[in-house]
Amino acid sequence: xxxxxxxxxxxxxxxxxxxxxxxxxxxxxxxxxxxxxxxxxxxxxxxxxxxxxxxxxxxxxxxxxxxxxxxxxxxxxxxxxxxxxxxxxxxxxxxxxxxxxxxxxxxxxxxxxx
Amino acid sequence: xxxxxxxxxxxxxxxxxxxxxxxxxxxxxxxxxxxxxxxxxxxxxxxxxxxxxxxxxxxxxxxxxxxxxxxxxxxxxxxxxxxxxxxxxxxxxxxxxxxxxxxxxxxxxx
Numbered sequence: 001x002x003x004x005x006x007x008x009x010x011x012x013x014x015x016x017x018x019x020x021x022x023x024x025x026x027x028x029x030x031x032x033x034x035x036x037x038x039x040x041x042x043x044x045x046x047x048x049x050x051x052x053x054x055x056x057x058x059x060x061x062x063x064x065x066x067x068x069x070x071x072x073x074x075x076x077x078x079x080x081x082x083x084x085x086x087x088x089x090x091x092x093x094x095x096x097x098x099x100x101x102x103x104x105x106x107x108x109x110x111x112x113x114x
Numbered sequence: 115x116x117x118x119x120x121x122x123x124x125x126x127x128x129x130x131x132x133x134x135x136x137x138x139x140x141x142x143x144x145x146x147x148x149x150x151x152x153x154x155x156x157x158x159x160x161x162x163x164x165x166x167x168x169x170x171x172x173x174x175x176x177x178x179x180x181x182x183x184x185x186x187x188x189x190x191x192x193x194x195x196x197x198x199x200x201x202x203x204x205x206x207x208x209x210x211x212x213x214x215x216x217x218x219x220x221x222x223x224x
Contacts, residue, residue, distance in 0.1 A: 031210075040216070042118075042204075042215055043158065043202075043212070044214075050210070056208065058211070090157055090158070101163060102148060102163045103160065105150075105157045107156070108156075108157045
């Protein structure tokens with residue numbers, strides 16, 4: 001059974017460019033969250049989508065946007081890239097709230113902005 | 115600003131010992147708590163979730179929660195060198211997002 005899949009795994013972009021990151025949740029999961037992790041810190045919440053609706057947004061500038069598709073996959077878009085956007089971008093999916101409820105992360109996309 | 119605090123470590127224990135990792139959180143209303151393991155260069159892997167006061171055991175791992183003290187811990191029994199990683203404590207806020215600590219680095223010496 002496939003877990004959370006993210007693409008691409010690595011990406012190098014130039015300042016000012018735009019990037020799109022993709023995520024497919026675990027089959028049956030309707031919720032997708034995005035996190036940014038910089039070296040030495042825990043992941044920081046960016047967005048959560050549930051049933052194609054934005055449920056929450058973290059403290060990130062409007063350059064960051066996301067959407068969720070009818071098949072529950074999701075895209076994270078970042079415009080006007082800055083050097084400080086270099087980080088590991090993580091996607092997590094979560095399912096129904098049962099005793100095994102939790103957030104499962106994909107392998108991440110490592111973005112380097114030069 | 116709601117916070118999750120962890121000692122950054124490193125916590126060094128000999129192989130076979132019990133490793134004890136601790137976490138405190140600021141939001142008294144938090145209900146769901148998670149421990150993740152993260153190897154260098156990899157993504158976080160969910161180890162344990164805990165929602166009620168007390169202990170929850172899964173194999174060599176035991177999570178402990180004390181909501182009155184706003185404290186959650188993870189015990190790893192019979193520590194192995196393969197347990198060497200950064201352990202992230204996460205607290206769920208508003209039923210849709212996780213607030214993470216900065217992680218505790220664990221080193222298990224052979």
